[in-house]
Amino acid sequence: MTIVDTTPAETVLSVSHLTTSFRVDGEWKTVVRDISFEVKAGETVAVVGESGSGKSVTSLSVMRLLDPRASRIEGQIIINGQDILALPEKEMRRVRGNDVAMIFQEPMTSLNPVFTIGRQISEVLIRHKGLGKAQARAETLRLLEKVRIPNAASRFDEYPHQFSGGMRQRVMIAMALASRPKLLIADEPTTALDVTIQGQILDLIKQLQQEEGMAVLFITHDMGVVAEIADRTIVMFRGDQVETGATAEVFHHGKHPYTRALLAAVPRLGSMAGQAWPLRFPRVDMASGTLTAADSVPDTVEGGKTPVLSVKNLVTRFAIRSGLLGRTSGAVHAVENVSFDLFQGETLSLVGESGCGKSTTGRSIARLIEPLGGSITLDGFDVLNLDSMGVRSMRRSVQMIFQDPFSSLNPRMTVGAAVAEPMIKHRLANHKAARQKAAELLDRVGLSPEMMDRYPHEFSGGQRQRVAIARALALNPKVIIADESVSALDVSIKAQVCNLLLDLQQQYKIAFLFISHDMAVVERVSHRVAVMCLGEIVEIGPRAAIFANPQHPYTQKLIAAVPVPDPARRGLRRNAVIDELKSPVRPLGYAHPERVYTEVSPGHLVMAADQT
Template identity: 65%
Template sequence: MRENASAGQPVLSIENLTTAFRTPDGWRAVIRDISLQVHAGETVAIVGESGSGKSVTALSTMRLLPPDRARCEGRILLEGRDLLKASEAEMRAVRGGSIGMIFQEPMTSLNPVFTIGNQIAEALVLHQALSWKAAEAEALRLMERVRIPAAKARLHEYPHKFSGGMRQRVMIAMALACRPKLLIADEPTTALDVTIQAEILHLIRELQREENMGVLFITHDMGVVAEVADRTVVMFRGDMVETGSTEKIFAAPRAIYTKSLLASIPRLGTMGEARSPRRFPEVDPETGMATGGRETKAVAPEAAPILKVDNLTVRFDLPNGRVHAVENVSFDLRPGETLALVGESGCGKSTTGRAIIRLIEPTAGSIVVDGQDVTRAGTRALRAMRRTSQMIFQDPFASLNPRITIGSAIAEPMLAHGLMGKRESKARVAELLEQVGLSPAMADRYPHEFSGGQRQRVSIARALALEPKLIVADEAVSALDVSVKAQVSNLLLDLQEKRQLAYLFISHDMAVVERVSHRVAVMYLGEIVEIGPRAAIFGNPRHPYTRRLISAVPLPDPSRRGMARPMLNEEIKSPVRAHDYVPPKRTYLEVSPGHFVQDTAMAEIASLSA
């Protein structure tokens, strides 16, 4: 525990908090009898899966739940003052003043019609009675403090011009503008790249030390918990099942659910020289019984590639330049094989995947899927090709039509391709739902009636409807809870074994990539800088950028906290070039069988070396 963390009165004391929501059947408690304390300079983590009550606890503390549909019982004390008895006017002074909050999704938390500087300054005008001119000057200082490059020039820009990592820094600047006594961080790093996540975590710790601020950190990422938390509170279905120092929770968990959470964590470096992916251990949260963990079958090296990409280039013209999103990318993929495509946001991973499916038109190069050149395919040939290759998107809720049932969504591609009639499709939908671990009776439900993990299973079932040979999985498990992530990853591995599916697995989660992939390709600024067998990439990374990605992964071991050097370099460089820019010719060295490293442009990113 940090210095002064346990001295004196706690900054926040939650005592026997029960929060209930109004339903047609009466009031239903969603969190029950929650008690915790946060002292100055201390970080307390609340962990658990979606629906466990983590965010409801935070929203109850901030009094942000609708009073006509939610009620809170118990006490929430901020330095001894009960917030549940405070008036709404008093709470407005607390929110953003005494308590700052970082929300999970910065794009929906920032107002798109106001500039960044205006939104940071607003909190200072309201809570510290500064003039707009003085508040804007302080906003600039805060932007520089959270290391936003060219802060002065970006002060008057709008949120859509900032990347996810930069928007999250803006949210931190807003939350810390009035020097709060308590910071509530609700999943502040979920879905961020590992390097940006490392920077955000380091930034929060550094600012916490400067202000001696208490931090309530809400997350489902146990690696992040090990990295930042002094004490941990574990929640399950609205109940607090275990609490204690983070070191003790990790070393000797007592609750069965805590044991299941820790057992489900993908740990970097556990695969060794294994040739094939290995299933994640799945643990029943109520019995603690573990299953899985076996290695899957190896891919036959003599199999002909189902996908062959040669010199793929995708560029987008802008008024003042050109985005070199993907530049001369080449690789192949065999049946039953998983090639993981990794890198930071903006490196070209998703653009590559979308170009292969022809959701984006390639600028140059060839893409051959099952013997057909996708880039030259007409409308009819492209339609036929879509039976061979399918895509699983990162956000299943956004990719499912909210107005039709999931049964209709799964049947739609079969009907569109004329594979069967409506009666036969119903039986096929039931079969597909069973294959992905869902009940056929769920076919009549709508997407909003499912959890995130269940919706992703529906997306997988829809992708399997046409019996494809190739699936592009674009961040398919990145935003899922740790146990759901294990279940969905295992489902993908099982389906691969049964059907010899080829996966292009696009991800920034290096621990999951190590577990599920046969080979790994690392992308930086639209180019593949290193590609090879999984064991070679993780066991002997040769490119400085690959080392940076691996070293930024948080370790799920509190005793090793701080061993990985924080990455505080500037944001990833821009892929925008002048219209007359000619990319240099890249060459690759084969450092071991099948392991290739780009030997040009090393000087360009030497600063990224760990």
């Protein structure tokens, strides 16, 4: 006879009527209002919502990591039977070290760059578990192996900068698990990661939770991740808890308008089946939940003519110098023999993991990085043979939109001045005319001209990206290189910005080189797709052919790793091979072998798999 354990799971975290406020200009401003929920042992509860919804403030309140001089936490937070709001700070440090641990979004800012990763993990064990140095080292190696870091023993004495983003996040997970906490809080732990690395991290958290019986509080705005990892979901909107329930129930029968709007805005891989041209995202009002159906973008590609951009055998390498005299000992082969054409009104997406060379390709085309060889023809310019004045003139035809608009906008310059500046510098307009055109451009990208005298810090991330797009349009470019331009945006803002780019393409016949690792967005906005790995294009072809019939193993791996917003995939294990992207570093004199491509269908070219 089989005996079934019906003992209810222990409640690890209980939050009752949590209200968090910040002191602003001498007054208390409430940012989280009356939140209540529980997380049981072995359970994953996801807190979802867009930037400003209060989800991260909720997690920081649970950890008591907010500055007590500028914040106020009310209500009750019980961890393992202790009311942590009543504990002195010294006792709270013990709780943080032993009972609860946290993984943050950006591991590079959480790891100390001057200490080895082995020392940083060992410190947790020495301080909180009282282990000696030898014991701490042995346990650290076990943890590094547990989080699937290859060659853990040889990497113990390496520094954070020597690890990839995915491997640094694994180090953070190892550090969080060092004291075997009963509760793990993961605050956007996969947002900044490539899709394949994200899949590996999600698999790892699921497996470790199963082995350790941990409770997990998972903070994210990615509904695909929520569907795959969460038992229950809490939806937050502007500081309020608007919906709570089993994940499948929230996804299939969400009652609150914001929940339905959030789900409607999520790009779904496979939604483009049978669709010939790019498709706009549904236009969603996040406050009311009203939805305007997506419509396709009419064909704007002027194919068969001379391409507006032609790249042939582009090579970009970075020298590696070593020794006392700084002699060149090798090179990073960032871009190797890359070739493609881009036509007016077309979107060609470059996809691949971090380090594959896609951003370097974009920057080489704009001569922000000097290529080593090949040819680039842009709107009649032989780009690689231009002098400084020629490059300046060429950049009227090609503009870039970067991933982080805050770092690409001058914080001392109003947005009106930032948009007008290119026109003034290129002598296309005087100050008055440039300012008038800047107001028109801001209006065109959905911002009020009255905002011209504001500074970048006064805008949200999505609004700043709109300013960056307006600035890129100021010179009437033929080509815009969008380098991860929507990766850091909330799902609804991402949809709005993508729709804006499609509208602008339709109106001005702009050609886009769209650089991204978000495969669901790429499927939606592209005419053609090029897949890059280790500096080379391994597959290129029409969007429908790449997504419906991927031929190269690397392309298949990228597509398979995309999280799908379907709770039926809860508990799915991808069982992806845990390895880091191979190094593009080559010794002096290394010659790349000649590559052979096979045309599997019209315009669909694939590199032989045994060549990568």
